Amino acid sequence: MRMDKIYQKSFFGGKNAGFTLIELLVVVLIIGILAAVAVPQYEKAVKKARFSNLQTMAETILHAQEVYKMANGIYSFDFNALDVTLPADMKPYLTTADGRVYAMQKSGMRCMFASTANLNPSGASFVACTSTKEPQLIYYITLASKNRYCGAKTGNTEAEEWCKYLTQKQTPSSRWGENSLYLFD
Numbered sequence: 719m720r721m722d723k724i725y726q727k728s729f730f731g732g733k734n735a736g737f738t739l740i741e742l743l744v745v746v747l748i749i750g751i752l753a754a755v756a757v758p759q760y761e762k763a764v765k766k767a768r769f770s771n772l773q774t775m776a777e778t779i780l781h782a783q784e785v786y787k788m789a790n791g792i793y794s795f796d797f798n799a800l801d802v803t804l805p806a807d808m809k810p811y812l813t814t815a816d817g818r819v820y821a822m823q824k825s826g827m828r829c830m831f832a833s834t835a836n837l838n839p840s841g842a843s844f845v846a847c848t849s850t851k852e853p854q855l856i857y858y859i860t861l862a863s864k865n866r867y868c869g870a871k872t873g874n875t876e877a878e879e880w881c882k883y884l885t886q887k888q889t890p891s892s893r894w895g896e897n898s899l900y901l902f903d
Contacts, residue, residue, distance in 0.1 A: 765853065765880065766884075768826065768849055768851065768855075769849070769855055769857065769868075769880070769884065771826075771827065772827060772847040772848070772849060772855065772856075772857040773847075773857050775827065775829055775847045775857075776829065776845050776846065776847040776857045776858075776859055777859070778802055779797075779800070779802060779829060779831060779845045779847075780845045780859050780861070780864075781802075782800035782801055782802035783800065783831065783845065783861065785800075785801060786799065786800055786801070793831075793843060793861065795814075795818050795820060796818035796819055796820065797810070797819040797820065797822055798818070798819055804822060805824055807824045807825065808822045808823065808824040808827075808829075809822065809823060809824065810822060811823040811828060811830070812830065820832065823850070825850075826849060826850055826851050827847060827848070827849060827850060828847070828848045828850055829845070829846070829847040829848075830845075830846055830847075831843075831844065831845045831846070832844060843860065843861035843862060844858060844859060844860050844861060845858075845859045845861070846858045846859070846869070848869075852876065852877075853870070853874060853876040853877035853879075853880050854870075854871060854874060854877055855868060855869065855870060855877050855880055855881065856868070856869030856870070856894075856897060856899075857869070858894060858899060865901060865902075866901070866902040867885075867891070867892070867894075867899035867900060867901055867902065868880070868881035868884050868885050868899070868900045868902065869881065869894060869897040869898065869899045869900070870897060870898050870900075871896055871897055871898075872893070872896055872897060872898050878898060881898070881900040882900065884900075884902075885900040885901065885902050885903075886903075887900045887901065
């Protein structure tokens, strides 16, 4: 009995049927090409989903800050004072000596807010959520103007390219510390 082919018993007519080595190599090649195209698209979708998660969380915190300000006349300095439901795994990250929480984190994300507008109307007031996984992107919202930005640490080429892609802007519109901010329209 010769073994030129990988045999299987045919259901049609009782003949032996099989695949040649060339046919198997062609199938493997086609699968490899499809994988080479699909994997980068999958990675891109995962990164977009992470950024979308940052946006959702920052917008939720912004809305809670606006509600708090309408009720109290000032922005809150404490996550605990906001009427917002945070994910169960989100824990305090930065607190003041008197226990106020102004930054929270969970796996893959860190969110914070700051408001000096209560003391100085032209002061910096913002909500920002940062990805702790590469590319480390920031979704940043100013409280006064409601401008939304994609932020990337200056020099982090991958993060800057993602911000350019998401905002369709080629140059940053402003800076925040060591971060380049790209304005969304």
